[in-house]
Amino acid sequence: MTNNEIKYGLENHELKLSFREKVQHYAPAGFCFIIPITLIFTHLKDYFENSPKSIKSGEIWFLMIPTLLGIIFFYLQKSRLKFKEVNTNLNRSQLNKIIDKVANELEWHLYFSNSKAIIAKTHPGFLSGSWGEQITILFGNKKVLVNSICDLDKKSSLVSLGRNGQNENKLIEEIKKASR
Structure with missing residues (x-):
């Protein structure tokens, strides 16, 4: 994930896709x-x-x-590219612990990480009903943006059987819980 893609995501609250990813997603x-x-x-x-x-x-x-x-x-x-936002006063170290906990529970595998973004993917089994999900987490000023879509490196899919929502909601719930 480039700095330009991260900046676009933080400003527009939408995941920026490359041409190949757009073709796959749409x-x-x-x-x-x-x-x-x-x-x-x-x-x-x-x-x-x-x-x-x-x-x-x-x-x-x-x-x-x-x-x-x-x-x-x-x-x-197009609507699936929108980020969900959660405001928080937690620092990056605290957020990393929460992300690690959720990643272990939901079997995420780290794909990319820097100071502004994390991308994780899932690799479910053949009979799970999903090709896999891509979870993107962006860190802004006192906010975290979360998006989960069907993995762009795998086959296109219109459904994730609720897994994308589960990925987003679980992480947001845990951040909110720790922010209280």
């Missing part, structure tokens, strides 16, 4: 647009070859439904 939404784009391309091709065909009523459904699903999936995936 793949389910992009997949939905294949059929509509193919239909539109076919009709445009026919139009420019001076043999236009009218759009059949059944084709409307193949244009509308996947397009609507693609738009919904896009906004769903």
Whole structure:
């Protein structure tokens, strides 16, 4: 994670993805647009070859439904990039102890760490229902930003069966508990 990505995350409360990560993260939404784009391309091709065909009523459904699903999936995936924020007066040493405790409980594996950020990943088993999660923790001035998304180095997934929420909520809960 670069300093630029960390700065962007702290300022915008959103995880900044590289081009490859964006392609991976938004793949389910992009997949939905294949059929509509193919239909539109076919009709445009026919139009420019001076043999236009009218759009059949059944084709409307193949244009509308996947397009609507693609738009919904896009906004769903975009919302998952938002960080959850927790304000705290704890110092980095205290936060590290809490993060280590949660990481042990939820089986996180440290992937990246510096003074401003930590990235951890999970490596669940085949039958767990998840390909894995990526947990990103940013440290700002008296605040901690937490995000958990499906691992960008693995297959795309629209669901984590609640694991992303569990990762975020458990860490935030423990920080709040220690901050009292």
